[in-house]
Amino acid sequence: MQTVLVGIGIGLLVYYVIKRMRYRLPPGPWCIPLIGHYKVYTSAEVHRKVTQLSKEYGPVVRLSFGPVTMVFLNDVDVVLEALVKKKADFAGRPTFSSSYTFSEGGKDIALSTYSPTWNLHRKIAGKALRHYLQGDLLEDMIQDNLDKFLKKMAQETEPFSFKHYADLMVFHQLYTICFGEKRSTDDAEVKALIKLNEDLLADFGSGLLEDIVPYLKDIYPTASWKKFVNTTEQLLNVIRAKFKQHMDTFRPGVNRDFIDSMLIARQEAENEGDEAVLQKLDDTHLIQTVADIFFAGVDTTRMTMDWFVYYMTRHPEIQSQCQEEIDRVVGSDHPSMKHRNSLEFTEACLFETMRLGSVVGFGIPHMNICDSQVGGYDIPSGTTVVINHWALHHDPKYWKDPEKFDPHRYLDENGKMKPTRPESWLPFSAGRRVCLGETVAKPEILLMCANLLKRFKISLPNGVEPNLDFKLVGFGVELPSEYNIIVKERFGN
Numbered sequence: 476m477q478t479v480l481v482g483i484g485i486g487l488l489v490y491y492v493i494k495r496m497r498y499r500l501p502p503g504p505w506c507i508p509l510i511g512h513y514k515v516y517t518s519a520e521v522h523r524k525v526t527q528l529s530k531e532y533g534p535v536v537r538l539s540f541g542p543v544t545m546v547f548l549n550d551v552d553v554v555l556e557a558l559v560k561k562k563a564d565f566a567g568r569p570t571f572s573s574s575y576t577f578s579e580g581g582k583d584i585a586l587s588t589y590s591p592t593w594n595l596h597r598k599i600a601g602k603a604l605r606h607y608l609q610g611d612l613l614e615d616m617i618q619d620n621l622d623k624f625l626k627k628m629a630q631e632t633e634p635f636s637f638k639h640y641a642d643l644m645v646f647h648q649l650y651t652i653c654f655g656e657k658r659s660t661d662d663a664e665v666k667a668l669i670k671l672n673e674d675l676l677a678d679f680g681s682g683l684l685e686d687i688v689p690y691l692k693d694i695y696p697t698a699s700w701k702k703f704v705n706t707t708e709q710l711l712n713v714i715r716a717k718f719k720q721h722m723d724t725f726r727p728g729v730n731r732d733f734i735d736s737m738l739i740a741r742q743e744a745e746n747e748g749d750e751a752v753l754q755k756l757d758d759t760h761l762i763q764t765v766a767d768i769f770f771a772g773v774d775t776t777r778m779t780m781d782w783f784v785y786y787m788t789r790h791p792e793i794q795s796q797c798q799e800e801i802d803r804v805v806g807s808d809h810p811s812m813k814h815r816n817s818l819e820f821t822e823a824c825l826f827e828t829m830r831l832g833s834v835v836g837f838g839i840p841h842m843n844i845c846d847s848q849v850g851g852y853d854i855p856s857g858t859t860v861v862i863n864h865w866a867l868h869h870d871p872k873y874w875k876d877p878e879k880f881d882p883h884r885y886l887d888e889n890g891k892m893k894p895t896r897p898e899s900w901l902p903f904s905a906g907r908r909v910c911l912g913e914t915v916a917k918p919e920i921l922l923m924c925a926n927l928l929k930r931f932k933i934s935l936p937n938g939v940e941p942n943l944d945f946k947l948v949g950f951g952v953e954l955p956s957e958y959n960i961i962v963k964e965r966f967g968n
């Protein structure tokens with residue numbers, strides 16, 4: 476028996492070595508098998524560490540996060556080669572215990588792998604989002620929520636945290652888009668949702684051992700895993716309850732919000748008697764799509780707002796330039812969709828915020844669905860491939876003085892927005908998996924920022940220096956360390 480087992484063991488080892496020798500794998504530093512590059516993946520500066528390693532090993536770096544091998548793409552040429560030139564090859568998603576649990580077995584868009592079902596849901600959700608870009612729909616929702624919160628901000632008599640307001644504004648906005656309801660500013664249900672989302676981020680931020688050792692969750696789950704599962708259930712229960720309410724009150728031909736758009740898509744498939752499509756549109760899939768739009772949208776948007784205000788307090792002269800532009804373009808009106816294309820300097824500040832503030836860090840990991848190559852290296856099918864957006868956005872080859880906040884990078888000599896974005900600017904990623912919300916996020920955030928600056932001069936409290944420390948809140952995702960601001964009405968509203 477012993478001899479047989481040893482024989483099988485040696486056989487497997489030889490098979491593994493021969494299989495690996497077939498490939499020209501990307502380089503990376505040596506590590507202890509199974510433990511992997513511990514110092515990298517436990518670092519609070521993981522995105523900077525990976526970028527540093529790419530200076531030594533080249534733009535394609537192979538690292539082990541525990542037993543999971545990941546390939547990091549750290550330069551725009553290799554990123555575009557993978558995501559655009561070989562787009563189908565790299566359009567998959569790896570399965571981690573947490574993503575599988577959160578997406579109820581890969582039934583959403585963002586975390587599910589490349590498949591006809593993913594494609595169908597992406598198309599339906601894209602159509603539903605485009606609905607909000609028609610007429611004044613998006614603007615009405617934004618303006619209403621904004622007005623309420625700006626009024627509350629104006630009443631603050633002491634220095635306060637803008638992050639708290641960014642959370643409220645953005646959650647209320649997505650609450651209206653997804654569930655069709657406008658809630659009062661101190662609504663308990665929205666506050667509870669913000670708290671649950673924060674708990675979930677904290678669970679992810681501290682890392683889940685079950686993502687590295689999947690079997691642990693079935694044998695001896697950690698306390699963090701149990702907490703994560705509990706928070707996930709509570710969050711999904713909120714969406715499930717809203718979905719049920721909508722099904723009970725749905726009226727054909729009336730589109731109240733994003734959930735109704737999902738129900739309309741299902742009804743269209745029913746009318747066409749398309750059984751194959753209908754099977755993919757069961758309640759769980761549709762609830763997961765709503766959850767995706769809600770959660771993919773809130774964190775990225777509220778964090779971008781937080782970074783924007785941070786940079787505006789650090790650069791008062793740039794803030795004044797935005798305000799001059801807003802006053803010139805908008806006059807006594809409030810900034811709205813029709814002004815969007817004329818707020819070029821303000822938009823350039825937003826683009827620069829998206830570059831410097833690490834809101835996506837490593838994005839959502841990709842997986843290649845077949846054997847492929849990038850940067851001259853082989854990437855075997857099933858490899859987790861991570862886009863290092865932070866490295867792209869700080870690459871000195873493309874950005875002069877990369878740490879400097881400089882909106883002029885996006886403008887020509889006449890102060891007009893350049894027709895194309897700088898090559899290494901990729902906050903929404905590219906290719907088949909490009910962010911589905913980009914067309915909504917850009918005008919939404921611009922309008923919020925422009926309205927904020929139209930009404931207030933924002934500054935740090937007297938005598939307080941900008942806090943230059945950042946804190947890691949996710950996989951390569953950073954926020955400015957806690958800071959307080961004061962606001963002064965510009966027109967004595």
Ligand code: HEM
Nearest residue numbers: 584585771772775779835838839903904908910911912916
């Ligand atoms: C500043 C705002 C935002 C940024 C920087 C951002 C960035 C990203 C990035 C980097 C990805 C991953 C792309 C990839 O896998 O290569 C992504 C995916 C996604 N985003 Fe966004 N996003 C933002 C806002 C939004 C909003 C507002 C929504 C929804 C309304 C949204 C919905 C999605 C969805 C559904 C996906 C998954 C796409 C897929 O896997 O096919 N995002 N986003």
